[in-house]
Amino acid sequence: xxxxxxxxxxxxxxxxxxxxxxxxxxxxxxxxxxxxxxxxxxxxxxxxxxxxxxxxxxxxxxxxxxxxxxxxxxxxxxxxxxxxxxxxxxxxxxxxxxxxxxxxxxxxxxxxxxxxxxxxxxxxxxxxxxxxxxxxxxxxxxxxxxxxxxxxxxxxxxxxxxxxxxxxxxxxxxxxxxxxxxxxxxxxxxxxxxxxxxxxxxxxxxxxxxxxxxxxxxxxxxxxxxxxxxxxxxxxxxxxxxxxxxxxxxxxxxxxxxxxxxxxxxxxxxxxxxxxxxxxxxxxxxxxxxxxxxxxxxxxxxxxxxxxxxxxxxxxxxxxxxxxxxxxxxxxxxxxxxxxxxxxxxxxxxxxxxxxxxxxxxxxxxxxxxxxxxxxxxxxxxxxxxxxxxxxxxxxxxxxxxxxxxxxxxxxxxxxxxxxxxxxxxxxxxxxxxxxxxxxxxxxxxxxxxxxxxxxxxxxxxxxx
Ligand SMILES: [Zn+2]
Ligand SMILES: [Zn+2]
Numbered sequence: 247x248x249x250x251x252x253x254x255x256x257x258x259x260x261x262x263x264x265x266x267x268x269x270x271x272x273x274x275x276x277x278x279x280x281x282x283x284x285x286x287x288x289x290x291x292x293x294x295x296x297x298x299x300x301x302x303x304x305x306x307x308x309x310x311x312x313x314x315x316x317x318x319x320x321x322x323x324x325x326x327x328x329x330x331x332x333x334x335x336x337x338x339x340x341x342x343x344x345x346x347x348x349x350x351x352x353x354x355x356x357x358x359x360x361x362x363x364x365x366x367x368x369x370x371x372x373x374x375x376x377x378x379x380x381x382x383x384x385x386x387x388x389x390x391x392x393x394x395x396x397x398x399x400x401x402x403x404x405x406x407x408x409x410x411x412x413x414x415x416x417x418x419x420x421x422x423x424x425x426x427x428x429x430x431x432x433x434x435x436x437x438x439x440x441x442x443x444x445x446x447x448x449x450x451x452x453x454x455x456x457x458x459x460x461x462x463x464x465x466x467x468x469x470x471x472x473x474x475x476x477x478x479x480x481x482x483x484x485x486x487x488x489x490x491x492x493x494x495x496x497x498x499x500x501x502x503x504x505x506x507x508x509x510x511x512x513x514x515x516x517x518x519x520x521x522x523x524x525x526x527x528x529x530x531x532x533x534x535x536x537x538x539x540x541x542x543x544x545x546x547x548x549x550x551x552x553x554x555x556x557x558x559x560x561x562x563x564x565x566x567x568x569x570x571x572x573x574x575x576x577x578x579x580x581x582x583x584x585x586x587x588x589x590x591x592x593x594x595x596x597x598x599x600x601x602x603x604x605x606x607x608x609x610x611x612x613x614x615x616x617x618x619x620x621x622x623x624x625x626x627x628x629x630x631x632x633x634x635x636x637x638x639x640x641x642x643x644x645x646x647x648x649x650x651x652x653x654x655x656x657x658x659x660x661x662x663x664x665x666x667x668x669x670x671x672x673x674x675x676x677x678x679x680x681x682x683x684x685x686x687x688x689x690x691x692x693x694x695x696x697x698x699x700x701x702x703x704x705x706x707x708x709x710x711x
Contacts, residue, residue, distance in 0.1 A: 247400075247423040249710040251457075253702040254296040255281060256434070257678045258685060260461055261313035263434055265678075266297050269421045272398040273297065274304045276417060276432050280316030280347070282618075285354070292317055292373055296705050299326035304397040305385075307332045308432060309414035310339035310498065316347050319374040319382040326385075331397070333405050334388040335413030335539040339498065341383055342531050348372075348379040350593075391415070391542075392448075409437030409447035410654050411499040412536055412543070418450060421710075428710060430455040434679050436656045436664060440470045442503045443536070443547045443557075447656075452670040455710060460680030462657040464687025473614075473651035474507045478516045480612055480647045485520060485581045489608030492644070494596045494623060496589035497529035499654060500615050502536050502558060504585055506547070509559050521580070522563045525572050525595050526587040530565040533558050576602050589615045591622035600626075601635045609644040614652045662691055675699045676708070 249269045256263030262281030267274050281291040299321045307315045307330060318330060332340065351372040359369045389395055394404040400423050405415035414437065421428045431453045439446040484491050495501045501524060511517045524530060536543070536558065540551045550557040566572050572595050575584065586596040600622070603609045617623035625633050629646055632639050656664060665675065675697055677685045685701045692699035702708060 247421060247426050247428065249421055249428065250707050251430075251455075251676070251710060252296060252707040253676070253678065253704060255279065255291075255704065256313070257702050257704050258682050260679055260681065262291060262317075263314050263679055264317070265432070265457065267401070267419060267430070269398070269400045270423050272400055273302050274306060274397050274401055275302050275321075276306045276419070277308055277314045277434070278305065278317040278321050279311070279313040282313060285358070289373060292320065295321065295324070299324040302326055302328060304328050304401075305330040306397070306403055306417050307336065307340070308417055308434060309408065309411055310336045310343050311411065311435070312343055312347055314435070315340055315343065319344060319348060319378040322382040322385065323374055323378045328385070329387045330382065330385045331387050331389055331395070331403065333391060333413045333415050333542075335535065335542050336415070337386045337388040338535045338539060339413055339532065340386065342528060342535065343498065344379040344383060345376060346528055348374055348376040352376065394420070406431075406448035406450060407445050408433065408435065409439070409441060409444050410435045411437070412444070412539060416448065416450065418453075428454045430457065430710070431668070432457045433664070434459040435461070435654070436661065437654055438467075438470065438656050438660050441654060442470070442506050443543050445544050447664065449664075449667045451668070453668055454671060454673050455676070456665065456668065456672060456674075457676045457678055458661065458665065458688075459655065460661070460677050460685040460688040461655045462653065463661065463677070463680050463684035463691070464658055465684070466659055467653050467657040468651035470651055473649050474511065476647070476649050476651065477504070477507055477612065478511050480610055480649075481511075481517045481583065484608070484610040484645070485518060487608045488581055489606065489610060489644075490581060490603055491583040491610050491612060492596075492599050492603050493583065493585045493612045493614060494589055494591050495529075495585050495587065496615055497526050497587045498532050500589065500652060501526070501529040501585055501587075502533055503652065504614060505533070505559050505563060506557050508583065509557060509562070521582040522559065523566055523575060523582065523584045524563060524586075525566045525575065525584055525599070527567045529585070529587060530567050533560075533565065572598070575599070589623070590617050591626065597635055601638075601640065603644060604633070604635070604640050605643050607643045607645070611644050611646050613646065613648040616653075658687065658691060661688055662695065665692060665697065666695065673698065677701045
């Protein structure tokens with residue numbers, strides 16, 4: 247069999263996952279994610295594919311995070327004609343995520359073009375538009391978990407649960423030719439056991455090749471169970487001094503997890519009932535998708551929904567879509583909990599809430615997600631004395647509490663444990679989706695346990711013998 251894998255993106259870095267698998271002249275691409283960085287780098291890297299979209303037979307997408315699916319509209323815009331295979335919840339989530347991504351890009355270019363027009367510079371085009379995203383969404387084909395389907399005459403696929411976010415999958419690619427079969431699993435991203443709302447990652451058997459993420463290849467998380475109590479103690483402390491709790495959170499998954507925990511904490515009478523607001527139209531729509539796809543949630547969440555126990559607080563929490571209603575929160579002085587986006591505090595309604603609350607020492611900003619370098623969220627985590635919001639300088643007087651235990655990525659111990667459980671005949675493990683120090687730490691850890699681990703370079707093609 248002639249089979250190769252080319253690492254097109256998301257290697258030796260975290261974002262922009264994309265991989266080209268070629269078997270007997272057939273070509274499929276696993277993930278087409280956006281590389282996320284500053285504007286010039288963003289356009290340069292995301293406009294360049296290491297394949298011709300016209301020549302691709304099928305696309306497979308592991309989950310709806312933008313660094314895994316966000317460049318699909320661009321691939322379609324550049325001539326891809328085939329289908330895009332996903333799980334059903336991923337299809338529903340991608341509808342929201344891709345349109346949101348297209349809208350952000352259109353708005354960003356509108357802003358740039360305003361400046362360019364004033365300076366007499368040429369006007370620019372967004373990477374893709376809402377129209378392109380809509381075209382890409384029409385190509386989605388939703389497949390059941392754990393059911394094998396054909397991608398090309400020589401390649402088939404089945405989606406296993408990755409336990410990372412709703413709908414996330416480990417695509418298991420099976421290649422067959424001349425009575426030979428090879429199996430390759432794509433664990434990018436890989437979740438953890440015990441994440442609220444989600445099933446644990448499926449364990450796979452008889453895998454020849456494994457592509458695995460390494461976001462936390464050299465770091466260990468705290469226990470997920472600790473996140474709930476840390477959240478409770480922080481809320482109680484803040485409410486006792488009459489403050490507000492401000493939680494910047496990603497609209498997808500982290501918001502629903504925090505809401506789920508808050509509901510439990512109130513029911514268990516660990517925290518007192520206060521007004522709770524989810525202030526993000528995208529998070530509201532995503533929570534609806536969670537309800538519509540409750541069959542893919544874990545048993546605990548399913549049973550709560552069956553018993554009409556309202557795990558997402560649809561009857562007790564105020565979900566705010568409307569702009570005016572969001573602004574009204576600014577003048578409300580009573581203690582409350584506000585969950586808002588964007589998760590890294592770079593844009594969106596969270597900025598208004600931070601501006602209004604950051605200079606009051608009674609308040610607490612609770613960080614529940616990853617904050618990248620050079621973001622306002624990171625400066626808050628680092629407790630800078632003053633931070634800029636909307637170009638204005640503010641004193642950071644509010645308490646800052648960081649809860650790391652929420653992570654949806656397997657840590658160094660969980661990654662090794664997962665690989666050890668993957669029984670059978672593993673020939674080689676490719677380590678991707680991590681900064682170099684993290685990938686190297688995982689490679690070393692795997693090698694010390696007797697595995698053949700390799701960190702590919704970007705655009706490198708490796709034969710699969
Ligand atoms: Zn992800
Ligand atoms: Zn990722």
